[in-house]
Amino acid sequence: MRGESEVPFSDDGFKIPVAERVKRLPPYLFGKINKLKYEKRVAGIDVIDLGMGNPTDPPDPLIVEKMTEAVSDPRNHRYSVANGIANLRKEVTARYWKRYGVRLDPDSEVVTCIGSKEGFSHLCLALMGPGDTAIVPSPSFPVHVYAVMLAAGNVIELDCREPDQFLSNIAYTCEHLYPKPRVVVVNFPHNPSATVIEQDFYVELVRLARKYSFMVISDFAYADICFDGYKAPSFLATPGATEVGVEFTTMSKGYxxxxxxxxxxxxxxxxxxxxxxIKGYYDYGLFQPVQIAAIVAMRHCDAAVDSIAAEYQQRRDAFCGGLERLGWEIERPKAGMFVWAKIPEPWSEMGSIDFAMKLLDEGGVAVSPGRGFGEDGEGYLRMAIVENSQRLRQAVKQIGKCLKSEEISAE
Incomplete structure (x- = not known):
């Protein structure tokens, strides 16, 4: 017999009571697009995928050779250290000094992450808890919002596309919110909008951080991909920056x-x-051959990073030039691997998700709808220039044909 304290099974099976932090996460807005993209590829249809900032270029052969050599050494297959091997952390400090004139202590001011996304998420767990608030840039790269939410924190999204106004809004929020924000996240060059700033932006941000006692997290993922002579400034190159914050860098893009x-x-x-x-409890460190190869990359592959940036600039020009000829309003990005484009008339009323579905279904081109980056992204598309220039020109042709056929049918 069942005791009175037992919970009966429901007719449709056992219910799994997931944690509240999971329930706080909204439905995945890219789900419909990813499903259609998968179905088309299974059907053998070629899809030009500009939806994800996933580099298609291989690393420099020297990096791969070092990785192969390190994998062959049986000593490198043991657990590594969670904060990264000492020589790699020293190489990070050397690169900061060479590129930005920033002196860092490799033992206390650098930690290796399993990608900057993992590091950012775990740092939110380390810094935030229930009732704490983070200001994040909007339109928002999803992890900037959801890592805070998973840490039980609250999110305030502020539009960052006008950097001076963004700073003013940070100050206004700090003046009028109690308790004051605990963390401010910045991400320049910005994903998805490609907004860029100059060093004086960080001077003011450090001043505000001191005044209102918030911590700064700078996501500097696109530091190496800059165009037309623009050089993205490092937050850490600002006097006083290391007193109030940290910066995340990655080898995903430039390398x-x-x-x-x-x-x-x-x-x-x-x-x-x-x-x-936090990492000491969650992981045993990055696979050591990857760390060894990364040391070689930072020591010997600066020319490869410059070459990658030049390649992305060529792709930007090919893609943006094609869209401009179709009549799109395009602001060519100065950095990053994304084109942030306003949906052209007369399709703007469709909404970014439906328009992105149209380009995929009828044009065979996958893009990210701006709505996937929050309300401030509505009316825009984010398109990754990760394919080669010829493939990007083909994408423009397919987009043009898709929209032209719609115009003809309307007539």
Missing amino acids: SMAGWRIGFCSGNSEMVRALST
């Missing part, structure tokens, strides 16, 4: 090592220590 999953958190020693503590 074309996205699948290798290697990034770094550098800056304030207490924030780095907090992240290292």
Whole structure:
């Protein structure tokens, strides 16, 4: 017989009571597009995928050769250390000094991450809890919002496409919110909008951080991909930055090592220590051959990084030029691997998700709808220039044909 304290099974099976943090996550807005993309590919239809910032270029052969050599050494197959091997952390500090004139302590101000996305998420766990608030840039790269939510924090999204106004809104929020925000996240060059800033932006941000006692997390993922002579400034190059915050960098973009999953958190020693503590409980460190290959990459492959940036600039020009000829309003990005494009008339009323579905279903081109990056992204598309120039020109042709046929049918 069943005791009175037992919970009976429902007619439709056992119910799994997932955690509240999972229930707080909204439905995945890219789900419909990914499903259609998968169905088309299974059917043998060629889809030009500009939806994800997933580099298609291979790493420099020297990096691959070092990886192969390191994998052949049986000593490298043991658990590594959670914060990264010492020589790799030293190489990160050397690169910061060479590129930005920033001095860092490799033992206390750098930690290796399994990609910057993992590091950012675990840092939110280390810094935030119930009732804490983070200001994040909008339109928002999803992890900037959901990592805070998974840490039980609250999110305030502020439009960052006008950087001076973004700073003013940060100050206004700090003045009028109680308790004041605990963390401010910045991401320049920005994903998805490709907005860029100059060093004076960070000077003011550090001043605000001191005044209102918030911590800064700079997501500097697109540091290496800059165009037309623009050089993205590092937050850590600002006087006083290491007193108030940290910066995440990654080898995914400039070194074309996205699948290798290697990034770094550098800056304030207490924030780095907090992240290292969390990682000590969650993982045993990155596969050591990847770390060894990353050392060689940073020491010897600067020319390859410059070459990758030049390649992305050529792709940008090919793709944007084609869209401009179709009549699209395009602001050519100065950095990053995305074109942030306003949906042209007369299709703007469709909404970005439906328009993206149209381009995929009828044009065979997958893009990311701006709505997937929050309300401020509605009316725009994010298109990754990860394919070669010829393939991007073909994407433009297919987009043009798709929209032209719609115009003809309307007539």
